[in-house]
Amino acid sequence: MSEIKLVFTGSLGAGKTTAISTISEIPVINTDVATTDKAAQRKEMTTVALDYGELSLDETQKLKLYGTPGQERFEYMWPILIKGALGLIILVDHASADPLSDLALFVRYFKPYIEETATVIGVTRTDLGVEHNMQAYHDYLQKQDLQLPVFTIDARNREHVIIMIQALTAMVEFA
Ligand SMILES: Nc1nc2c(ncn2[C@@H]2O[C@H](COP(=O)(O)OP(=O)(O)O)[C@@H](O)[C@H]2O)c(=O)[nH]1
Numbered sequence: 001m002s003e004i005k006l007v008f009t010g011s012l013g014a015g016k017t018t019a020i021s022t023i024s025e026i027p028v029i030n031t032d033v034a035t036t037d038k039a040a041q042r043k044e045m046t047t048v049a050l051d052y053g054e055l056s057l058d059e060t061q062k063l064k065l066y067g068t069p070g071q072e073r074f075e076y077m078w079p080i081l082i083k084g085a086l087g088l089i090i091l092v093d094h095a096s097a098d099p100l101s102d103l104a105l106f107v108r109y110f111k112p113y114i115e116e117t118a119t120v121i122g123v124t125r126t127d128l129g130v131e132h133n134m135q136a137y138h139d140y141l142q143k144q145d146l147q148l149p150v151f152t153i154d155a156r157n158r159e160h161v162i163i164m165i166q167a168l169t170a171m172v173e174f175a
């Protein structure tokens with residue numbers, strides 16, 4: 001059985017915990033606690049250390065799914081979680097105040113890994129009525145000299161998450 005470690009990152013509320021729970025075949029190990037700080041008050045729970053789930057692709061391959069905390073004050077967990085990862089998923093909450101700068105923060109931080117590790121972008125919460133312009137994400141990535149696939153997903157939708165993960169694992173295999 002070969003194991004592929006994937007890491008979900010992205011800002012608070014982007015859907016990391018949801019995406020992992022949606023596809024995991026084991027009960028997700030989760031360190032969500034009630035939010036206390038003001039910035040996070042629109043959300044009741046926040047991940048402080050990690051999420052962990054698993055998904056078998058077939059009899060030979062198992063995905064180990066890790067979610068990072070979204071808040072920068074827990075950023076010390078990011079390098080710990082990314083160690084040994086073969087794939088990175090950056091989730092962006094399209095309905096946040098400034099989704100492009102959310103994306104930029106994670107692209108900046110994970111740039112060395114993005115250059116070495118298969119990476120996809122998942123844009124969530126596009127159903128919430130905010131204008132649905134995906135081109136801005138492509139333009140931003142192009143300016144950063146990054147060619148990364150951008151998926152529009154609902155993190156609650158198993159099929160959406162699976163399609164994104166399959167694209168990512170295909171990239172891992174060809175890397
Ligand atoms: N409407 C909508 N809600 C979503 C979508 N993706 C995730 N959510 C919800 O957004 C909330 C925050 O998700 P969560 O997984 O806790 O975010 P995390 O902070 O990245 O772990 C949850 O209530 C999810 O059900 C989406 O595409 N559309």
Ligand SMILES: [Mg+2]
Nearest residue numbers: 016017046047
């Ligand atoms: Mg979370």
